Amino acid sequence: MIEAIIFDFGDVFINLNKQAIDSEFRKLGLTAWHDDLDVLNKKYEIGKIDEYEFMLGFQKYLPNAELTEIRAAWNSILGDFPLKRLEFLQMIASKYRLFLLSNTDHTHIEKFEHNEGQTFARDFYSCFEKVYFSYEIGIRKPDENVFKYLINNHNLNPKKTLFVDDKKENTDVAEKLGFQVWNIQPELEDVTQLFDKILI
Structure with a gap:
């Protein structure tokens, strides 16, 4: 019996346009994603550097690009957020303990809050008992400590908790810790199909 559900955000609720971000950065002159850009990104995702430092780190590889252009390219990955997904969340919010990770x-x-508007964002966040963004808590998936953080903070029983994420490395770690998991395939499945896909 599932009591709690932990949801990922990107490619679960908001669609991600990975082709767009690749295309936009190529226009600015970035021919390949470097390992040190990956390190830079992960530092930013756990709040070790601020936005200005992050954009400057990118600019090393794009000396002819303005910081505003780099920011726009970085945000181009954000796609639409179908209303049916918010409505689905609102429908199940009273039946399960919900968390965003x-x-x-x-x-x-x-950018998400700006694009969708404060009312939409507030309605979305209010569906969850708690919203966890990696840059605020200083830890990111698939580090198993992020799952232990939620377990301890909210007294969760992994066996009675479902974790939904589009990245297999994240669901693999959660499964190892005893969570029930759904490794959602965004191109084939939609989070609104939860009850069709998972027996909860």
Whole structure:
């Protein structure tokens, strides 16, 4: 019997446009994603650096690009947030303890709230008992400590908790810790199909 559900954000609720971000950065002159950009991104996702430091780190590889252009390219990954997903969340919010756990950064969350509007964002956040963004808590998936953090903070029983995420490395760690998991395939499945896909 499932009592709690932990949801990822990107490609679960908000669609991500990975082709757009690749295209936009190519226009600015970035031919390949470097390992040190990956390190930079992860630092930003756990709040070790601020937005200005993050954008400056990118600018090393894009000396002809303005910081505003880099920010716009970075935000181009954010797609639409179908209303049916919010309505689905609102429908189940009274039946389960819901949590949001996302590897994300301040720039993307600010842009999401701007794009969708404060009312939509507030309605979305209010469905959850608690919202956890990696840049605020200083830890990111698939580190198993992020799951232990939620277990301890909210007295969760992993066996009675479902974790929904589009990245297999994240669901694998959660499963190892005893959670029930749904490794959602965004191109084939929708979070609104939860009750069709998982027996809860």
